[in-house]
Amino acid sequence: YTLVHMDKQNRFLLLIDGPMGSGKSTVADLLKTKLNRVLFTGLDRLKWSISGFDRSSEGNKLVAHLVESLARTALVDGISVCVEQGFMKAEYMLPFLELAKELRVRLLVYQIEAPRDVLIERIKPRKTPAEAKTPVTMEKIEKNLDNYFNNKYPKAKVIDSEKYSPEEIAQIIMNDLSS
Secondary structure, three states, rough: OEEEEEEEEEEEEEEEEEOOOOOOHHHHHHHHHEOOOEEEEEEHHHHHOOOOOOOOOHHEEEHHHHHHHHHHHHHOOOOEEEEEOOOHHHHHHHHHHHHHHHHHHHEEEEEEOHHHHHHHHHHHOOOOOOOOOOOOHHHHHHHHHHHHHHHOOOOEEEEEOOOOOOHHHHHHHHHHHHH
């Protein structure tokens, strides 16, 4: 891989959305090997770095605020940002959309998806993070999938991770970034 260097004039805000099991983290990790001077962040990447984090509504709101604050600081300081997380509702994306507009940075929004049965098969073998106090129940997984599919952001570029490998998805995003 060749690292692509992004300068301050070419800053971007890349949002990778999708339900659990879609491949968001895998794609973001691949992009991290190809892009230089890009902050990779998101709820899942940040929440477990907070001691005593719980999955409450208040805990999730705090982490969402921290991710938004990190993104703002990085963009102001000339560093592009990739936020990889399941936004769950289109409205949760609004602060990031407004941030891109306010700071006049290029905005790219992707939704990585797969059929529901494929997602569930990918999620089942996952281990609970050591930092998590309790595992995510199948009921919570089903609720999260419903929230995502019923409330997603309508203007994103949708990519089916059942049809494309993580490497192919990363390449699609890289191609869009360089155009």
